[in-house]
Amino acid sequence: MPAAPPLAVTADPAAAYPELPRLRTALQSRDWDGVTAILADQETAGRTRLIRFAGESEAADQLSRERLGADPSDTLAAGLLGSRLIEQAWKVRTGARAQNVSRLQFIRFHEILREAEQVLIDAAAYDPSDAAIWTQRLITARGLELGKSEARRRYDRLAEHDPHHLPAQSQLLQQLAPKWSGTLEEMHGFARTEMLAAPEGAPNAVLVLEAHIEHALLELKGDERARYFRKPEVREQVQEAAARSILHPAYRRTVGWVAVENTFAFMLTMMDDYVPAARIFTGLGPLASETPWVYLGSPVDLFTQFRDRAMKKGGAR
Template structure:
């Protein structure tokens, strides 16, 4: 008998159903003429409700803010800040939106994004999110690492061991950005070694290895050269540390756990440990992420092959 494969859910919200519902609610339908037509409450109210419910969960707040910044119709944020100019959530979201779009809109937009981030930081002094938004601007401009580190420090001073902060700096340290292989791998290993047991930062060395492979692929160094990265003994040690230090612990799932699970499953497949990948794929379920599977041919087919292979 043929077994029916469940459809994959590849979406920015990951497994955050509340975020996905908010985004769906704000998409104009063919029956409405223009965004907000036919509504009886402010256009931005679903976003305000979502962020209010998020509270001081800085990890999830960053995930939701960054996804909203990339997916919301621009009118939502602009209308919210116009109607509630002193609202801290509105100002932080505006900073994230401006940061996400600044690099493609010119130097004036970059300066405005910087001002929006600093204004949001003043309005919400305990929130690391505005500083991470500012770090996004700096990455888009390929700002030197020495300039990015103080901004990152502002974020982690407010939320030590913040997953998003560490991954943002890892990206900045990457050779695909303004960093180097040595800086990236050293940062990843040192941060993972210092992180509390059960922290998803145990996966930083795995993320750094994936980033290195992506860098080599970008430079056209694929094939056996890419496989060699996964055949090193250190690759197996990094993957085992991620399993023991995060996956097999009783840690509470974090906002971007789906991303980390995909990274871990990918590393287990590439280091030839399919049996240990099985429970990771079971936890992933339908929530595939584009990265890192895009580094392999036919990403969805490859993901499904390995996921469904575990269920035979």
Template sequence: MDPAFGDPLLRGVIAQAEARDWPALRASLLATADQAEQTQLVAVAAEVAGVEEWAPQAGDDSLALLLSGARQINWAWEARTGARARNVTQEQWDVFLQRLGVAEEQLLEVAEREPTWLGPWYFLQMSARGASLDQDVARYRFEAALRRSPGHPASHRQRLQQVCAKWGGSHEEMHAFARESMLAAAPGSPLGELVARAHLERWLDLGGGAQGRAYMGGPNVMAELQDAAQRSVFHPEYRPERSWKAVHNTFAMAFSLSGQRHLARPLFEALNGTVTDTPWAFLGGDPALSFRTHRARCAA
């Protein structure tokens, strides 16, 4: 598992965050091509342990405050852990909500300071979901992100999570959002991945056993996965973005689970061993081991 996914720019940002070298990290963030790339780099840096200790003291700087807010969200989830809600202690809930509250305060301040920035609105979608804020608030934050970066794939992924049944939405709303987003996008857009993600969420909800296998192998699901891939990763106009490996991993797992190994194979080959935690963590255990197992099956 490579947290930089083999990307030299991401690897450099992680190293700068680990070294607590804010001047170098700030320069990397300012040198990005656009708001979407800057937001992705902030998200990667916010995964680094210890950022919460120094980012708030980096000065009266909007970028430092954005990084601090993003880190507070990850730090909150580290306190809560990935356990089911009924297994989370009251103390863990208290720390979780306290850190999310700090994130909200910091990110809303950045949004006020920098009204054209995508970053705060992207991360505010995550804090809204964790804090179980009103669905109208979550929708507004998604729409605010798209006004600053139309078609932003990562914001669409956050919105897909928000409308999942496990977060107060429904399977119907989730699938409708995924398909409508794909159809509204330009040919070759990575948003076709949303359809595959939605089906994997449904598979996960079914428990991944016999019911899950029957679901993924159903003719309608198989056809929808093929259609989504033809509109995105298999489309002649598809141009991989910096997050393309996450998109390929999603489709590779979906095609493998649905028994369409001939379609998963070229995706695994393109990935050349690069594993993303999502969606392989859905299978439980080591995501890299799950990746290797399915890759070997699809290569046969």
């Protein structure tokens, strides 16, 4: 029998997380009990990620507004509405650099974010322990340019209840990057501190790679960028991060694992470290993620190109 054709590469998180298609169906069918049950089964980081993914669904808007109208203290409804509004705001702004975003785009972007901010402020007052609310308030703080101090204050409030919440840590790392008024030293320092603070086997070590990718792709160009990825100290830090996370015996694939492993595959291929990159790509199968590929173009196309290169140069031998 001929071999089955390989599965098409996809960046849809629903292909990796069976909870997400069930969540989308529950939203579309207006099954609030179903939505609640699906998210109640998740650990906090998975819950936050699923709420963020759900923001891509138009069905999240009307249903969450109705739930908040009936019960203003329903922080799940607030989280879903906040996620939907943030998704809408960034579609207006686009991912372009600020100088390429029009004045009218910025006006509308800020209007939508201010609505999301008010929804999330109210929710945080009802339940200050809800990590999904604070994670999204880090996004609105960045979009509304409230500054590093306010972003750090919000993160610290979250960390009082969940000190290793990776979705929030990734958002704060963005705030600490130079493109959002931070510095390279702050960004790298935060990533390393949180990697070492997290339990071994936790995925938080990926923050170290996220910082290196931000540094190389947004601050450097050409040969300087290529040399950065090949620095011995960068290689050592990536190896340390892998040993503490995806290669550690305690590592588990929870909601969010696809982006973590894509980030390692991306970084190792950029480092020309093809053997471990090929192993990660093999484990990923057809599952791409939006980040970090979107920094360079189409996630599906780039995942495929990098995977083919890694498998050719570092596959089974």
